[in-house]
Amino acid sequence: MRNPRLSRRHDPRGRRVLITGASGTIGRALGExxxxxxxxxxxxxxxxxGDMPFPVLACDVTDLGGVTSAVADALTLLGGLDLLVNNAGVGGPxxxxxxxGDExxxxLEINLLGTWRVTAACVDALVAARGRVVMVASRMAVMQLPLAAAYGASKRAMVAYADALRLELAGHVAVSCVYPSAVRSPIHDSTRAAGLSLEGMSVYExxxxxxxxxxxxxxxTRPRRDVTTTRKGAVEFFLARHLPALTDRxxxxALAARAAAGAFDGAALAAGVVERRRSRP
Structure with missing residues (x-):
């Protein structure tokens, strides 16, 4: 049975919210x-x-000056800040x-340092409002999948950053991390184009x-440190945190099955994985 104290929510009316990656699949749906x-x-x-139901300001989160300016403009429009949702992110092979290399x-620049830059620019406003930060992390922050090391590393580092931020702002700003699995969106396009799609290892939600x-x-009303998005995600989160060796197996x-089925044949970046799988006794 759900604890009613954990399910109570603040009234969203009038809350001042800033969302990064706001024109993307998740950011747009959340903002709407x-x-x-x-x-x-x-x-x-x-x-x-150009067709958003809320204002979206141009901002390159890899540019410190641009972040500082865009956040200042956003805070002026909002008149303060109650909630920052760090949703901007990219993936790739x-x-x-x-x-x-560059990929x-x-x-790392967008998923980790971009989050850090935007959050730092918002800290004073969040402290003044006793606000909240929500990090849109990933299941891969706790359960790494192969062939996408940069994404998992950036999201795990994002969670580490959130942990430090939570301790530093304790009593003034709450910090929560959300762990989605995979959602159908353009973030997967470059991985798919490289022949490294992990659709057989990751279920869309x-x-x-x-x-x-x-x-x-x-x-x-009672902020949670970690929030999973499905029951399956909750099980995976538990296993990854408490039984990591089992999760690795x-x-x-699953990787071996995908390679044996030819899922990565012809993908240059997976050539090592395919060759090693074939040469195993």
Whole structure:
């Protein structure tokens, strides 16, 4: 039975909200949901869409000066800040066995350092409002999948950053992390184009469920440290945290099955994985 104290929520009406990656699949759906509920929402995005039901300001989260300016403009529009949702993120092919290059740096710059820059620019306003930060992390922050090392590393580091922030702002700003699995969105396009799709190892979940989880994290009267988005995700989170060796075996078995089925044939970045799997006794 659900504890009613844990399910109580703040009234979203009038809450001042800033969402990064606001023109993307999750950011847009979240902004629309909160706007309909009566919140004041402003978004940040590298390429603002022109048909949004809330204002979205252009912002490159890899540029400190641009972040400082865009956040200042957003806070002026909102008149303060009650909630920051760090949702901006990118993925892409990045096997762990290869020397890190531009793709790895891009993911770390956006997923980790972009989150850090935006949050730092918002800290004073959040402290003044006794607000909240929600990090849209990933299941891969706790359960790494192969061939996407940069994404998992960036999201795990994002959670480590959230943990430090939570301790430093304790008593003034709450910090929660949300752990979606995979949602159908353009974030997977580059991985699929490289022949490294992990669809057989990762199950897509409904967008509405992810938005529900973020809203729970954002509005719960008793903030939760970690929020999963599905029952399956909760089980995976538990196993990854408490039985990591078992989790490794499950993922390794799934990878072997995908490689044996030819899922990575012709993918240059997976050539090492395929060759090693074939040469195993």
């Amino acid at each position: 949901r909160l706007t309909r509920a009566g919140a004041q929402v402003v978004g940040l995005d590298l390429r603002p869409a 990045a096997p762990a066995e290869y020397t890190p 790895v740096r891009r993911q 409904p967008l509405d469920g992810v938005v529900d989880a973020i809203v729970r994290a954002a509005l719960a 499950i993922v390794a078995r």
